Amino acid sequence: MIAHNSMQMLETNGRDVHLPVMNNAPPAPPGAGDGVDTTRRALLQRAIAGAGGLAALFGSGSLLTAEIARAEAASVLDGADGPPANHLERMLADLDRALQKPMEQRKWVMVIDLQKCTGCKACTVSCVAENNLPPGVVYRPVIEEEIGEFPNVRRRFIPRPCMQCDNPPCTPVCPVSATYKRPDGIVQIDYDVCIGCRYCIAACPYNARTADFGEYYNADTPEIMDYETRPNFEYGREWKREPGRHASPIGNARKCHFCLHRIENGMLPACVTTCLGGATYFGDYNDNNSLVHELVGSTRVMRLKEELGTEPKVYYLV
Template identity: 45%
Template sequence: MARLGMLIDLSACVGCAACAVACKMENQVPAGASRLWIREREVGTFPNLTVEFRPEQCNHCENPPCVPVCPTGASYQTPDGLVQVDYNKCIACGACVAACPYDARYINKKGYADKCTFCSHRIAKGQQPACVETCPTYARVFGDLDDPNSEISKTLKAAGRQDVLRPEMGTRPKVIYLNAPSKKGLTQEVTRHD
């Protein structure tokens, strides 16, 4: 069975938000909500400053804290490691929203918890997630982390720096950031673009 994940090369991301727009369009995300957003932060010290753009979304964790807190079983993990929501079982209680350390879930106005699905409907057809397909700088790579011959495994092996968000949480995220600037010299997190 595949273990699906995503790499985001921060040295290639230009913050254009094409991924966020593609996600909204592909998944009909309602106005005011986001499954994917871009964080912007200043890195370095004057006069050697740069800006890092960091796309964030559901991390499809190997140890997802959102799944065990769901009282109806609506939040679940598929055999290939995707963390999903069964909208028909969801009662919009918000327990999974509160449990997510990445702020990656929200309550859809239709009455259920919603989040990135890695475009599972596209994966089922052999396609890439919309955010991957639309990235003009090819900063995103999606695939099977357990297949040593997959593009994602080869890219991960060749990458310099590798990071995940909030590793101290023990969730083992499957969205992995490559080539992030050093956290040393971080000036401030500037904004979140939905």
């Protein structure tokens, strides 16, 4: 069902990208009738749909990426028994378990392994595409640091999503209660209410909020391309974007929401699905068996500006 949604989304993208893996999945192995196996297969298909989505992003020139995804998927599906084959599969299973609980019993967290981050910025780009972000709005930039001097020089990359703080400095400042902490830990913005005063932007100690000025990348060209005017689906709703029309989220503060619209439909956040280095993890911290719970127990764990007492829900492994 969810994979089907993904396909539909791709079709509306207006690109000629198909996900043949959906139709050409190899024949079910013997004993495939049992529930575990089909669940497993569904999970894999969702993971693959994500990869296909990335391929779609880069246009038809990147059909090759989709091909690779298909080939990989086929090989994974062939040996579909046993423990999860990779971290994506495990996180999808974690996600499924979390979604079966009531919302207030979940606590979404993100873990980013800086040793694995290659600085490719696929997360930044996939986030921009997923949420149709206009100029001036970015949810997950990657900070690049250069440490040391030649010849002993290293680079470090720090992706910076919204920290979804447990003690957020941005929510109590809102004069109209348009932004608040959800029971599952995500700091949400109500686009229909936000008056665009930008006090929350000033209040965030991570610069994680940006303002939508209603701009277009193609503004000074003969045509504003359709990829800029497509709606986005933040917070599970369709937000239309038309040049010359001042409608939310234009004029609002905007920020990362861990792709709430995706996770509530059983998909991982776009940045997690597209992370080439496998450096970004996502899941329910209230679940002892989840991958993120395991990773937060690492001795390498740290959080940004911990001294402020904001209690970020994004953990870094250094």
